[in-house]
Amino acid sequence: MSDVRVFIQRDSEREERVVTTGTTAAELFAGERSIVAARVAGELKDLSHEVQDGEEVEPVEITSEDGLNILRHSTAHVMAQAVQELFPDAKLGIGPPVKDGFYYDFDVEKPFTPEDLKAIEKQMQVIQKRGQKFSRRVVSDEAAREELADEPYKLELIGIKGSASSDDGADVEVGGGELTIYDNLDAKTGELCWKDLCRGPHLPSTRNIPAFKLMRNAAAYWRGSEKNPMLQRIYGTAWPSKDELKAHLEFLAEAEKRDHRKLGSELDLFSIPEQIGSGLAVFHPKGGIIRRVMEDYSRRRHEEEGYEFVYTPHATKGKLFEQSGHLDWYADGMYPPMQLDEGTDYYLKPMNCPMHNLIFDARGRSYRELPLRLFEFGTVYRYEKSGVVHGLTRARGFTQDDAHIYCTKEQMAEELDKTLTFVLGLLRDYGLTDFYLELSTKDPEKFVGSDEIWEEATATLQQVAEKQGLPLVPDPGGAAFYGPKISVQCKDAIGRTWQMSTVQLDFNLPERFNLEYTGPDGSKQRPVMIHRALFGSIERFFAVLLEHYAGAFPAWLAPVQAVGIPIGDSHIPYLQEFAAEAKKKGLRVEVDASSDRMQKKIRNHQKMKTPFMIIVGDEDMAAGTVSFRYRDGSQENGIPRDQAIAKLVDVVERRVQV
Structure with a gap:
């Protein structure tokens, strides 16, 4: 044996160590149980990797992003083994890690039942306790085909070597370059228990899987194509500790309570009728009130x-989107054309900016008019695949609070700064306060315009973003084809991140539309264009607020701000007078005159998350007062009627949560 020199990199610290030939990464980090893999020369490796002279080795902790992916991918293999032990005829698809968990696709005769999932999870626990070893080996294409002759989907992947992807973007299990199989070996005898075509890396052993749970199953097309067979997908989650698993499950339970689709039905706010179509919502009266209040305040x-308000039609000739470039770059996201006017193609609009350009260009413009801020609540239509449509958050028809600002190059930085400050301030008005910013830069494969223009636009946006004093996260390649953007990322009440407003800087569409204004010297000059959507879409923002508040909107947004609860029928006229006075002040107050008993009325309106209940009995009628009951069940008695109305007005005007 000879000595080899390796360099261990931990954050900013670099340690040189001399070890003998054949030393593995596991031996380098012996005793450090949280380390599950190694990054060698930038590439993830199993801990069984034998280090070579001069290599730089970085430990991968199980709690890191890479470590979690390795944990979850290894757990997916355990799940697949359990499925084939219980269902021997099951054929394997792919099983990648995904956000917070993993999945694996199977071709089986019948869909899995909840009882099947319980049995699979129990079998996984048996496999985990066996402490099977994950063992990597390189194979030729021919050998892999021979070994996996009974797995048709794996045979399809052999030779692809990483070029395919699943329907949610996760890479398939075949690595580029080398073809590898991972064996699950018995800890005591070394006998083969199970194997899979996979690029790895994996945990050293199934005993390194601390905590997991199967969540649900669903149907999924093989490799995401509707032309392929429908497989059964099982989703699961895995975490570095039982406490983290428990916390995640509690988070999911809370998120389920807040699901806007569930709350939308329970609170009678909106629905998505099958007769209309997936991703196309209708707002019921109470939801309509919330939406109107949101729009009115924003307006x-x-x-x-x-800002100046404009209105544009829902459909247009296709040549408009040829001019803007959307038919070149965005056709897959648009509804198919309609053949009208002797063969002319018309499209439902997927965005408003081309039409706003036509408004700018409808007459001559002077530098004295700039910046010109055009704003529209514009309904657009995008043909999202059925697999990604999700309630109001991923819809096919939605209304953008869309603005396009036309300014001079000299005004650009100041206008961007004002726009971003305005956007953040308005989001805070709706009760969202925890933000960070994301800077999306050019996709080298999908852009128009010169590199110089993109560099100037990106540098300007970065300076504007940094002035806000918020964390700024890079998003390389995430920009639209016409320019870089800042997106506002916002955390809700339970810590989930939502992309909210976007601000995009565009030198290209003014060029494509030949937009001009007359400068101070009489020359024709090209404006700069800023695209800006604050809500993103009203529907999606409605859903985010609904989940953020768990349906308990602050009084200024609540469809019913207060409801009168009479102790007896004789108190109804008094409450109706109170409600009439409140409505004159612009308040939304109702009286529950139903035949239900008082306590049932209170329970009903608690379920509807009404901010205030106004309770009245004989003493209140005699004294000219009312009693306030709050959402938390506390009560304040004997409030004079005029003071009660003033209190409601104050809470609404200050937009505070109660």
Whole structure:
């Protein structure tokens, strides 16, 4: 044996160590149980990797992003082994890690039942306790085909070597370059228990899987194509500790309570009728009130900031989107054309910006008019695949609060700064306060315009973003084809991140539309264009707020701000007078005159998450007062009627949560 020199890199610390030939990464990090893999020369390796002279080796902790992916991918293999032990005829698809968990696809005769999932999870626990070893070996294409002759989907993947992807973007299990199989070996005898075509890496042993749970199953097309067979997908989750698994399951339970689709039905806010179509919602009266209040407040704030309102049609000739470039770059996201006017193609619009350009270009413009801020609540249509449509958050028809700002190059930085400040302030008005910013830069395969223009636009956006004092996260390649963007990422009440507003800087569409204004010297000059959507879409923002507040909207947004609860029928006229006075002040107050008993009325309106209940009995009628009951069940008695109305008005005007 000879000595080899390796360099161990931990964050900013670098340690040189001399070891003997054949030393593995596991031996380098012996005793450090949290380390599950190694990064060698930038590439993830199993801990069984034998280090070579001069290699730089970085430990991978199970709690890191890479470590979690390895944990979850290894657990997916355990699940697949359990399925084939219980269902020997099951054929294997793919099983990648995904956010917070993993899945594996199977071709089986019948869909899995909840009882099947319980049995599979129990068998996984048996496999985990066996402490089977994950063992990697390189194989030729021919050998892999021979070994996996009974697995048709694996045979299809052999030779692809990483070029395919599953329907949610996760890479298939075949690595580029080398073809590898991972064996699950008995800890005591070394006998083969199970194997899979996989690029790895994996945990050293199934005993290194601390905590997991199967979540649900669903149907999924093989490799995401509707032309392929329908497989059964089982989703699971795995975590570095039982406590983290428990916390995740509690989080999911809370998220389920807040699901906007569930709350939308329970609170009678909106629905997505099958007769209309997937991703196309209708708002019921109470949901309509919330939406109108959201829009009205936004409209008022935009007017205060100097925006001018415009309106554009829902459909247009296809040549408009040829000019804008959307038919070149965005056709897959658009509805198919309609043949009208002797063969002319018309499209439902997927965005509003081309039409706003036509408004700018409808007459000559002077530098004195700039910046020109055009704003529209514009309904657009995007043909999302059925597999990604999700309630109001991923819809096929939705209304953008869309603004396009036309300014001079000299005004650009100041206008961007004002726009981003306005956007963040308005989001805070709706009760969202925890933000970070993301800077999306050019996709080298999908852009128009010169590199110089993109560099200037990106540098300007970065300077503007940094002025806000919020964390700024890079998003390489995430920009639209016409320019870089800042997106506002917001955390809700339970810590989930939502992309909210976007601000995009565009030198290209003004060029494509030949937009011009007359400068101070009489010359024709090209404006700069800023694209800006604050809500993103009203529907999606509605869903985010619904989940953020768990349906308990602050009084200014609540469809019913207060409901009168009479102790007896004789108190109904008194409450109706109170409600009429409140409505004159712009409040949304109702009286429950149903035949239900008082306590049932209270329970009903608690379920509907009404901010205030106004309770009245004989003493209140005699004294000219009311009693306030709050959402938390506390009560304040003997409030004079005028003071009660003033209190409601104050809470609504200050937009505070109660």
